[in-house]
Amino acid sequence: MTEKVQVLVAGAGPVGLTLAAELKRFGVNVRIVDKAPAPTDKSKALVLWSRSLELLERTGKIADYLAAGQPGHGTRISKGRELIAEIDLDGIDSPYPYALMIPQNETERVLGETLAGFGGAVERQVELVAFEDGPNGVTATLKHPDDRLEQVTADWLVGCDGAHSTVRHGLGLPFEGSTQPSDWVLADLKVEGLKPDKLDLYWHAEGVLAFFPIVGNRYRVIADLGPTDGAGRSGEPALADIQALVDARGPGGLVLHDPYWLAYFHINERKVKDYGRGRVFLAGDAAHIHSPAGGQGMNTGMQDAFNLAWKLALVIRGAAKADLLASYSPERSAVGDRVLANATRMTDLATLRNPVAQAVRNLAAKVVLGLHQVQRKMSEALSETEIAYPKSPLTVEGRHAPHGHDLPRAGERCPPEAAGGLPFGAGPDPRFTVLGAGSAATALAARFPALVDAHARPPLGGDGLWLVRPDGYIGFAGAADDLAGAEAYLAAIAV
């Protein structure tokens, strides 16, 4: 028997959970399946960045994330006991001006509770094994724990099924990129002798050593072990080996104990060009994987989900043309390219082997990373508050759009405080918010009731008319009297 759903989400990692929770919030009939019997118990991604926290605020659970983590305020880069540079995050222009250090299993726990709060639940030990995309829907085959096969018809399928994505393979989309030649080791354990307010990075002649504070004196330690022989290392590293590495590369006097998780890993840098085809999309690690430098992987994936959810919801409600979904891949693929390039750059810099290049790097870092402007640019990139969609088909600048030093342009993130009370996109209806005259909001909401919130917010400064998308990015920016421009923008989206 074939059951019909509006969206089938394959994979209940942080990205699938984010997507399913958002879709349920918008009243979409969604099923989310995961082949694993239980969520991960590993700390994997340790950081929720400012932009992710801003978007999570809409789900009403922000206090739970903040309670489960601790703010990280920057990075210290040292060589032994010598401090080379200190990067501060406090200048991030966000209600959350820090990196929230929170183990991935805790992030997934709160996401799961959010999903449950909207009436959803993950179907565990259910694997997507095959699918076929047709003009009227996707027919997916699900395998249950008793080997029973179930056929499901879904209007849309989203592969949030991780780096080895069955959905990506099924679409035949190449995962282009490479595997870095180095072996890496990680340890999640307790460390005595460090200050947990910042990430500590040690640039040593033999490789990099990093300490990410998790909670209290619990840390993630990561170190590169140099080029591999190609076979990679197997098994579990010994605590004594990691202590020896820390003694050799760190400041001295640090004591490691109580390991939760010890492992070797490799860094892959791969990405698809297109985040889907037809009625099938990819999000998260299924679409992009890269070095953990910068802690961007999970955050970028969760923001893929935030981007896709409101678009799917509007199309499913019959409020928007299916064309709206065509903006998903170009918007998020451009972000993925940038994140990948930055992560590669950071990793290459930290793992330089040539002693002359290391000396030049250390000297340059002392000067350059001390500059306020450089620190600000780095914080904006890491916090993902700089993400913008200037080239998106959904970004339109109307005539005489207001420009100014402090005014965001069309395609850029709208400052969260401009939303007034509840964040942009909060509540059960994904609608555009009008920043401008109340009469403009009334007129636009009268013509496009399913797309526009009738309650206007004050203009951003100066005179102007802005339409803010349900994910908080400015879709349209125009002159205060450019109602026709705003109407044309919405008419292009509306059914």
Ligand SMILES: Cc1cc2nc3c(=O)[nH]c(=O)nc-3n(C[C@H](O)[C@H](O)[C@H](O)COP(=O)(O)OP(=O)(O)OC[C@H]3O[C@@H](n4cnc5c(N)ncnc54)[C@H](O)[C@@H]3O)c2cc1C
């Ligand atoms: C050691 C380590 C450190 C990291 N550090 C960071 C960090 O600091 N910051 C950061 O942002 N990111 C970090 N990451 C990356 C982060 O963990 C991933 O980006 C994140 O887990 C991706 O989430 P996802 O939901 O896309 O995929 P996953 O978490 O991989 O979830 C995919 C899910 O899909 C399920 N699945 C797979 N195939 C199927 C199928 N056919 N049918 C049904 N279910 C299926 C799997 O069981 C799994 O639950 C780190 C990763 C590692 C390993």
